[in-house]
Amino acid sequence: MFEEFSKKERKGWGSKANSYQDHTARITTQAIPTLLAAVRARAGATVLDICTGPGYAAGAAHAVCARAVGVDFAPEMVRAAKANFPHCSFMEGDALQLEFDDATFDAALCPFGIFHVTDPARAIAEAYRVLRPGGRYAFSQWCSPLESDFFRITMGSIAKHADLSVADRAPDAFALSDRERCISLMEATGFSDVEVREVPSVYHAPDGDFFENFMHLTVRGAMIVDAQADDVVARIRQEINTAASAYDTADGVVVPVPSFVVSGRKP
Numbered sequence: 001m002f003e004e005f006s007k008k009e010r011k012g013w014g015s016k017a018n019s020y021q022d023h024t025a026r027i028t029t030q031a032i033p034t035l036l037a038a039v040r041a042r043a044g045a046t047v048l049d050i051c052t053g054p055g056y057a058a059g060a061a062h063a064v065c066a067r068a069v070g071v072d073f074a075p076e077m078v079r080a081a082k083a084n085f086p087h088c089s090f091m092e093g094d095a096l097q098l099e100f101d102d103a104t105f106d107a108a109l110c111p112f113g114i115f116h117v118t119d120p121a122r123a124i125a126e127a128y129r130v131l132r133p134g135g136r137y138a139f140s141q142w143c144s145p146l147e148s149d150f151f152r153i154t155m156g157s158i159a160k161h162a163d164l165s166v167a168d169r170a171p172d173a174f175a176l177s178d179r180e181r182c183i184s185l186m187e188a189t190g191f192s193d194v195e196v197r198e199v200p201s202v203y204h205a206p207d208g209d210f211f212e213n214f215m216h217l218t219v220r221g222a223m224i225v226d227a228q229a230d231d232v233v234a235r236i237r238q239e240i241n242t243a244a245s246a247y248d249t250a251d252g253v254v255v256p257v258p259s260f261v262v263s264g265r266k267p
Helices: 003-015 025-038 056-063 075-084 120-130 149-161 179-189 210-217 220-226 230-247
Strands: 046-050 067-072 089-092 105-110 131-142 192-199 202-204 252-256 259-265
Touching (some): 025 131, 075 089, 120 179, 149 220, 179 192, 179 259, 210 220
16 A cells, blocks of 8 residues: 555665664654663663664663564664664565564564554564564654644645645554553554653754754655745745744754653563
8 A cells, every 4th residue: 555655765764774863863863761670671671673774772682681683674774773773683674574483572562663663553463473472662753843843834834735645655653652552552553551751852963944944853854845946945944943942952953752652561
């Protein structure tokens, strides 16, 4: 159903592998301590980092002496992860069809990847399958624009001005921003002790044009904007930059972009 979107997302994230640290990592890494705490990452544990990107969560797991493995669908991200964290193991992989035996890992986590896959329930089931009994799984998810100033400013402006019909059909990026739905998916898979932990993260924007920074840190939003006519892009740029200026501080533009972590245990 979303084949073309998935292809472009893979290509888009691959193109951002070398710039991820300067843009997207400014917000995604803030959830890593909560993810590791949720899966009880510890010395000697085997941890699978699904949708690893440049490997930050796997690297953090290694830092607490866990044995970390990361998988990502973009080969450029896998290469970046290997360069960033040479003591971890990384490989190309599909969150919907993990190439590991049943009951392989003590813990699995998915940092801001679950809403990118076309079948979240299947991705959760795959994580469940590769966990040992007693193992824990956690994923992080952005709060919706109703709770997030960052997404209200950016995706709200895009929704207001863009012709969404010219963009590729894509899964709802905020379908899993419903915490109760996340809990239901986890429990339906078989997880017990399901918990939700809030992460009050912020986006501390690099210097320069806020709209351009947004375009660098996202793939989905950038794909929609890139498909628009020049006058539409100009309106989106102006509205986003005007709204972001309200968050200017002595330390730069700082916009709340809260997220949460959902976790559970395999009985």
